Amino acid sequence: MAETFPINIWINEERFKALQDAGLANMLKEELAGMKVMIVPCTEPQRDKILKLFPMAKYDAATTKSIELLPKYVKDKLYNMAVKRKTLNVMDEFTKGFEQAGDAFWNQDIA
Amino acid sequence: MELIGHGGKPLVERVITDKAEAKKKIQGLKQIPASRQMATESIGMALGFFSPLQGFMKRADVDAVVQKMELADGTLWSIPIVYDISDKEIAEYGIKAGDSVLLTRNGNPMAIFEIEEIFTYPKEEIAFKVYGTKEEKHPGVARTYAYKDKFLGGKITLVQSPKVREPYTQYFLTPRQHREKFKSLNWQRIVAHQTRNVPHSGHEWLMKHAYIAAHGELPVESMEVMGKAISGVLVNCIVGEKRAGDYIDEAIVLSQDGLRKYGYFREDIHMTTMTFWDMRYAGPKEAVHHSIIRANLGLTHHMFGRDHAGVGTYYDSYEAHRLLMSIPKEKLFVTPIFVLEWAYCPHCGEVTCIGLCGHWKELQKFSGTKIRSILLDEVKPTRLIFRPEVFDIVMDAAKKYGFGSPFVTPEYLAKAAPAFSFEPL
Numbered sequence: 001m002a003e004t005f006p007i008n009i010w011i012n013e014e015r016f017k018a019l020q021d022a023g024l025a026n027m028l029k030e031e032l033a034g035m036k037v038m039i040v041p042c043t044e045p046q047r048d049k050i051l052k053l054f055p056m057a058k059y060d061a062a063t064t065k066s067i068e069l070l071p072k073y074v075k076d077k078l079y080n081m082a083v084k085r086k087t088l089n090v091m092d093e094f095t096k097g098f099e100q101a102g103d104a105f106w107n108q109d110i111a
Numbered sequence: 112m113e114l115i116g117h118g119g120k121p122l123v124e125r126v127i128t129d130k131a132e133a134k135k136k137i138q139g140l141k142q143i144p145a146s147r148q149m150a151t152e153s154i155g156m157a158l159g160f161f162s163p164l165q166g167f168m169k170r171a172d173v174d175a176v177v178q179k180m181e182l183a184d185g186t187l188w189s190i191p192i193v194y195d196i197s198d199k200e201i202a203e204y205g206i207k208a209g210d211s212v213l214l215t216r217n218g219n220p221m222a223i224f225e226i227e228e229i230f231t232y233p234k235e236e237i238a239f240k241v242y243g244t245k246e247e248k249h250p251g252v253a254r255t256y257a258y259k260d261k262f263l264g265g266k267i268t269l270v271q272s273p274k275v276r277e278p279y280t281q282y283f284l285t286p287r288q289h290r291e292k293f294k295s296l297n298w299q300r301i302v303a304h305q306t307r308n309v310p311h312s313g314h315e316w317l318m319k320h321a322y323i324a325a326h327g328e329l330p331v332e333s334m335e336v337m338g339k340a341i342s343g344v345l346v347n348c349i350v351g352e353k354r355a356g357d358y359i360d361e362a363i364v365l366s367q368d369g370l371r372k373y374g375y376f377r378e379d380i381h382m383t384t385m386t387f388w389d390m391r392y393a394g395p396k397e398a399v400h401h402s403i404i405r406a407n408l409g410l411t412h413h414m415f416g417r418d419h420a421g422v423g424t425y426y427d428s429y430e431a432h433r434l435l436m437s438i439p440k441e442k443l444f445v446t447p448i449f450v451l452e453w454a455y456c457p458h459c460g461e462v463t464c465i466g467l468c469g470h471w472k473e474l475q476k477f478s479g480t481k482i483r484s485i486l487l488d489e490v491k492p493t494r495l496i497f498r499p500e501v502f503d504i505v506m507d508a509a510k511k512y513g514f515g516s517p518f519v520t521p522e523y524l525a526k527a528a529p530a531f532s533f534e535p536l
Contacts, residue, residue: 008481010490032475033455033495035485056355064480069356075488 005047005059007067009075011036022083038088040078042067046091053098073106084110114290116162117406117444118186122286123162126269133270134536137220140213143204150216151351151387152192154531157222157269159286160386162407167194169264170230177240187442189399190391191237195258201229219533220270227265234258241396244425251391273531279350282364282385289384290409296379300325300342302412302448303405307349307390309358309366309505311497312462313477315375316453318344320464321414322380324448340379345410350530351389353519360530362508362517366501373500387531394419394426395434402435406444413445417452452476455496462495486517
């Protein structure tokens with residue numbers, strides 16, 4: 001299986017219900033005393049693109065092996081996309097949307 | 112009353128508290144603006160945090176620290192404390208050995224510096240002997256290489272006490288004030304928890320572990336009454352230069368205190384204070400430096416965990432423990448308490464010491480990266496791993512002091528007010 005470079009989105013109760021409705025609840029992983037995390041997979045080119053678009057983010061190769069330090073608004077958008085599309089494979093649509101719309105992307109509704 | 116600090120020497124207190132006297136003493140002195148780091152370290156020395164240092168080190172002390180991890184008089188010391196200056200500045204200010212000058216901070220008088228020596232010392236030698244590497248990507252090495260080419264050595268006397276801003280005011284105590292506070296609490300043994308983090312419950316258990324170890328064979332009977340504890344935990348937060356991505360100091364100090372405020376530790380056994388110091392990330396050598404500061408605060412014990420004050424992969428996880436164990440007891444003025452990690456065990460359903468729990472394959476370790484990720488997502492963690500009140504404090508601090516983030520951002524670096532300042536005399 002190809003290596004993935006995930007983005008971890010932590011899920012609270014309110015979001016958990018929305019994910020249940022979207023049929024994605026079974027895709028969550030439990031970590032740290034039962035906390036739920038949604039793992040959005042990225043390929044290597046997607047990881048590189050994300051790190052370029054959001055230079056504050058880092059790939060933590062040493063411990064978690066995930067993309068970290070993405071701002072909340074980025075993760076919120078990814079979460080909303082996943083719920084709307086009912087899939088975790090949203091990275092291409094996400095990066096394309098941001099590249100096309102720039103900062104206006106954050107206020108755009110997901111069609 | 113004379114207080115005894117590190118090295119068995121009198122606690123240094125070099126502050127002029129009388130305004131008129133200070134004004135008189137600084138009259139006619141050449142003025143030199145001090146950098147933030149030099150101001151931070153002047154405070155550390157003049158108030159006694161760095162006792163027995165009375166000022167910036169002279170060459171003999173720097174050489175002894177670098178080569179032998181001690182001052183020229185044989186007192187244990189691990190990190191050089193130097194005042195750097197360029198040849199151009201020396202010429203511009205007309206400084207020579209034997210001069211007394213007034214150090215200023217943001218244009219206001221801060222300290223009288225009695226310059227006894229102007230010297231050079233190879234920076235690569237400092238880097239390699241103190242940090243164990245010459246690589247500039249090590250932040251302590253980078254700081255060393257950034258020093259200007261000359262050093263000034265001599266005594267420092269503050270001409271006024273620093274003004275510490277909110278929310279730090281109640282948390283900044285001098286070494287003398289620490290000791291007075293411990294006396295009023297009737298603490299016989301006090302263990303230090305060194306931190307630059309907001310506390311998750313793994314940290315909380317480290318403190319509890321260290322407290323129990325430090326309390327040791329002392330009686331426990333009096334503790335059945337609230338207010339009658341005879342030993343305590345001091346969380347001494349390091350407040351200093353920040354790097355993007357660090358927790359903001361306000362969140363650290365307030366959230367650590369939250370553990371006491373919300374009853375996770377009894378009122379009479381837990382206290383939070385702060386020390387101004389720019390972390391060098393010197394791992395084992397920094398652990399020794401921390402032990403020196405805490406001895407000066409009047410502590411009897413110091414907790415040292417895994418990878419104490421380390422960075423990257425420069426030091427082994429327990430290198431600090433090994434160095435501390437190699438130091439003769441009569442040279443180290445606190446007793447180290449060595450602690451293992453605590454982790455969450457889903458089998459036990461609790462946070463447990465990795466040295467005690469048998470469910471090794473199931474343990475979920477407290478990764479700092481994961482905790483940061485959870486806080487960035489503003490998702491309140493389960494109370495088993497992060498106390499809800501502490502989470503709220505961190506989020507409040509983010510709004511109030513961190514421009515929306517509990518982590519240091521470029522905006523915080525540019526706009527946050529300095530933790531201390533000096534006023535016009």
